[in-house]
């Protein structure tokens with residue numbers, strides 16, 4: 001098999017489709033390098049003193065793990081010096097992080113969930129990093145939070161790294177989805193899956209069932225019908241998977257289909273769901289759509305949602321098209 005590196009892929013993509021200018025390529029390479037560093041820390045575990053709590057809280061009131069903080073710092077430091085960025089925003093930081101003293105101002109804005117699946121860090125289960133790239137508005141002088149308030153359809157790139165048995169980087173720049181595996185000995189990302197496609201039909205669903213009593217009627221109905229199996233209205237048996245790392249659940253769905261859900265529920269109507277629009281839902285929605293799947297908030301396309309604030313939460317239904325369409329349809333009835 002001919003080995004194609006991430007850089008070779010990005011250069012070739014620009015040559016063929018003119019969709020990855022050098023500045024975007026360099027930005028993606030810097031993010032990929034930061035993910036490599038995070039992967040290295042993850043691999044060390046207790047030997048690298050990365051496990052356990054950092055004894056701090058992030059802006060959403062969640063207790064931060066040491067690795068949440070370390071990963072955030074790795075991404076900030078790498079991109080502050082290496083990327084073509086005007087500003088960054090992170091799930092772990094209250095406000096945006098403008099790039100200081102950069103003239104001319106960088107062309108892009110980077111958003112990330114530095115460490116996704118925090119509850120799995122200490123138990124050696126797959127975790128990841130999710131990122132999204134937006135264009136900085138023309139003529140911007142000093143970046144503000146308002147500049148980030150662009151719908152997901154404006155993303156020029158999105159991706160995630162999954163730190164599992166293998167470390168992989170899944171990337172889209174708006175022309176399909178490709179997967180690169182980290183060659184740990186060589187330290188390079190190698191293209192291992194081209195043009196990933198999510199199967200339309202599936203028999204697998206992914207939801208935190210322990211929240212069932214709080215769900216609203218459309219989700220109750222959708223899940224109840226699946227649980228009825230072969231003798232129920234769906235006339236087939238379904239299997240369930242819940243890793244509690246969105247990255248790992250989405251990675252499985254990209255490979256073999258399925259539907260992932262984190263619905264809004266009745267617990268706290270001021271918090272529609274758990275996942276964050278800008279750092280989790282938008283980048284994953286772009287990847288899933290680029291792989292032939294669908295992503296909605298139960299009402300409409302996630303990528304069409306006009307953001308109102310940086311740390312906004314949204315309900316998420318994504319994966320195999322026919323299933324996402326079905327559960328979205330139930331919300332309309």
Ligand SMILES: O=P(O)(O)OC[C@H]1O[C@](O)(COP(=O)(O)O)[C@@H](O)[C@@H]1O
Nearest residue numbers: 113115116117118208244245246247
């Ligand atoms: O605690 P639950 O309901 O299983 O939540 C799991 C979900 O929370 C998340 O871990 C949230 O992400 P963070 O770890 O980045 O906060 C998702 O990856 C995952 O799907």
Ligand SMILES: [Mg+2]
Nearest residue numbers: 113116117280
């Ligand atoms: Mg997350």
Ligand SMILES: [Mg+2]
Nearest residue numbers: 113114115116
């Ligand atoms: Mg996180």
